[in-house]
Amino acid sequence: xxxxxxxxxxxxxxxxxxxxxxxxxxxxxxxxxxxxxxxxxxxxxxxxxxxxxxxxxxxxxxxxxxxxxxxxxxxxxxxxxxxxxxxxxxxxxxxxxxxxxxxxxxxxxxxxxxxxxxxxxxxxxxxxxxxxxxxxxxxxxxxxxxxxxxxxxxxxxxxxxxxxxxxxxxxxxxxxxxxxxxxxxxxxxxxxxxxxxxxxxxxxxxxxxxxxxxxxxxxxxxxxxxxxxxxxxxxxxxxxxxxxxxxxxxxxxxxxxxxxxxxxxxxxxxxxxxxxxxxxxxxxxxxxxxxxxxxxxxxxxxxxxxxxxxxxxxxxxxxxxxxxxxxxxxxxxxxxxxxxxxxxxxxxxxxxxxxxxxxxxxxxxx
Numbered sequence: 001x002x003x004x005x006x007x008x009x010x011x012x013x014x015x016x017x018x019x020x021x022x023x024x025x026x027x028x029x030x031x032x033x034x035x036x037x038x039x040x041x042x043x044x045x046x047x048x049x050x051x052x053x054x055x056x057x058x059x060x061x062x063x064x065x066x067x068x069x070x071x072x073x074x075x076x077x078x079x080x081x082x083x084x085x086x087x088x089x090x091x092x093x094x095x096x097x098x099x100x101x102x103x104x105x106x107x108x109x110x111x112x113x114x115x116x117x118x119x120x121x122x123x124x125x126x127x128x129x130x131x132x133x134x135x136x137x138x139x140x141x142x143x144x145x146x147x148x149x150x151x152x153x154x155x156x157x158x159x160x161x162x163x164x165x166x167x168x169x170x171x172x173x174x175x176x177x178x179x180x181x182x183x184x185x186x187x188x189x190x191x192x193x194x195x196x197x198x199x200x201x202x203x204x205x206x207x208x209x210x211x212x213x214x215x216x217x218x219x220x221x222x223x224x225x226x227x228x229x230x231x232x233x234x235x236x237x238x239x240x241x242x243x244x245x246x247x248x249x250x251x252x253x254x255x256x257x258x259x260x261x262x263x264x265x266x267x268x269x270x271x272x273x274x275x276x277x278x279x280x281x282x283x284x285x286x287x288x289x290x291x292x293x294x295x296x297x298x299x300x301x302x303x304x305x306x307x308x309x310x311x312x313x314x315x316x317x318x319x320x321x322x323x324x325x326x327x328x329x330x331x332x333x334x335x336x337x338x339x340x341x342x343x344x345x346x347x348x349x350x351x352x353x354x355x356x357x358x359x360x361x362x363x364x365x366x
Contacts, residue, residue, distance in 0.1 A: 003029070003049055010053045014064055027072070028052070035079045040333050041360045055358040063296050067342075070293040070328070071358070076283065077330045078242065083195070086241040086276045087141060088148050090193065094239055094274055098189065099127045102235070129179055130188035130231070132172065133158045136203075136214050136238075139195030139333065154179065162192070162218040173229050188231045192218060196331060197240045197275075198338030199323035200251040201312055204258065211258055219268050226269075235270035243275040244325065244338070285326035285340050297326075297342055302352035305345045309337075318345070335361040 007028065011021040028049055036048035043051075052071065056064050103123050104111040114120045133153070135142035146158040156175040159168075177185045192215075197203055204213040215238065226234070251273055259267050285291050297319050306318045313323040318341050320326035325338040335344040344361035347354060 003032075003047070006049045006053050010049065010056070013053060013056050014068060015061065035077050035332075038080055038332050039330070039359055041335075041362050043360065051358055055356050058354070058356045059296065059300065063300075066292040067296055070285075070291070074283070074285075074291070074293070074328045075330065076279070076328055078332060080332045083141070083241065083332065084144065084148075087144050089276060090145060090191075090239065090241075091149050091152065093276075094237070095128075095131065095191065098235070098237060098272075099124055099131075102127060102189075126180065127188060128152070129154070129157070129176065130185065131157055131191060132187050132189070133191045133193060134162045134218070135160055136162065136192050136194035136218075139331075140193040141195065142193060145193065162214070163221060169225055169229060186229055186231045188234060190222070190230075190234065190236045192236065192238045194238075194240050195333075196242045196336055197247045197251070198244050198321075198325055198327065198336055199313060200247045200254060201323065203238070203251060204254045205312070206254070206257070211261075215268070216258075233270065235272065236268050237272045237274055239274040239276070241276040242279065242331070243277070244279050244327065245281045246323075246325065248273070248275060248278055279327070279329070283328060285320060285328060289326075293340075294326075297340055300342060300353045300355065302345070302347035302349050302355050304347050304349075304351040305341060305355065330359050335359045337361065337363075 007021075007025050010028075011025070014024075016024060032048040039048065042048075046054075056067060059067050100111050100114050103114050103120050106123070107114070107117070107120055109117070109120070114124070131153070133142060133145065142158050142160055146153070146155060154175075156172060156179075159172070173186070176187065177183055194203075194214075202213060204211065204215045206212075210216075222230070222236075255271065255273065259271075261267075282289075285294050285297060287294060301317070301319045303317065306316075310318050310322055315322075315324040317324075321339050321341055322337040327336065327339045328343075329336055329339050330343065337344070342355065342358075344357050344359055345355040346357045346360065349355070
């Protein structure tokens with residue numbers, strides 16, 4: 001009943017005739033049930049259609065059609081099932097291929113012949129146990145990854161966070177040696193998992209005092225253990241389930257600069273960057289995109305949402321989200337701050353328009 005009321009309100013807000021309302025209601029109910037109602041940060045008691053009606057009310061009647069059309073045709077929403085699928089793909093498309101490639105190099109055989117050799121198959125089991133998996137953030141859902149790989153990867157190989165104490169490091173190594181029945185065994189592969197990268201700033205950035213971000217923080221932890229816990233040919237693989245095209249280019253360049261600066265001392269051996277899905281730049285809302293929604297983004301903005309974290313990107317406003325990316329992107333557990341701010345921002349209008357969120361964001365940065 002509540003949804004039916006929300007649909008009637010929505011129809012009046014948009015000024016739809018009966019035929020248009022019938023078509024749109026059918027689509028809205030389908031998408032709400034299939035995807036959008038699963039978003040984790042709606043207000044209590046509200047779901048997608050109620051939130052959409054409330055969101056559209058902030059716009060003048062002349063702007064509502066462009067705003068609705070943006071949601072209808074440009075919004076990209078990763079549901080829980082889709083994220084689960086991307087996590088499920090990590091083992092066969094990343095872990096297995098990485099290990100097979102390493103075995104092929106060591107045995108000097110083509111990768112496609114690895115499974116024909118009993119020796120290579122035995123090496124695969126050994127290499128798999130020498131893997132460690134870390135979550136770079138809570139969005140990595142390493143608990144889901146662990147459950148998806150029960151029977152292949154042991155619980156002792158999956159670590160929820162990259163910052164762990166010496167006792168934990170020693171416990172991981174002890175478990176490896178016990179399982180491998182080899183008192184000299186060390187880890188050979190480290191996989192760093194995360195859900196999304198938009199600009200790459202959180203992962204790696206240059207600041208006045210040097211390099212900062214999740215990757216340098218991890219390196220400060222692992223570098224102390226290289227001689228005792230890891231093989232000399234260690235490989236570190238950073239994998240994001242979803243990435244933007246812009247982020248992949250920026251990260252490559254930053255990694256190159258960081259490695260160049262540390263060429264005398266060494267910096268993250270065997271570092272590789274991998275992605276599940278790369279979203280092209282063409283999806284972004286911008287002046288160049290010609291989207292009617294861009295004009296709405298410009299006008300319905302409150303600069304009070306801009307804070308010190310946004311300053312890190314070098315962009316002097318938050319209209320298009322962090323780094324000015326303008327992503328039309330929602331993930332079911334939270335909205336990235338790289339998304340267009342009109343989708344997630346909530347403000348009092350003290351420095352512009354009073355903003356209402358369609359998908360309320362849980363802030364990780366202040």
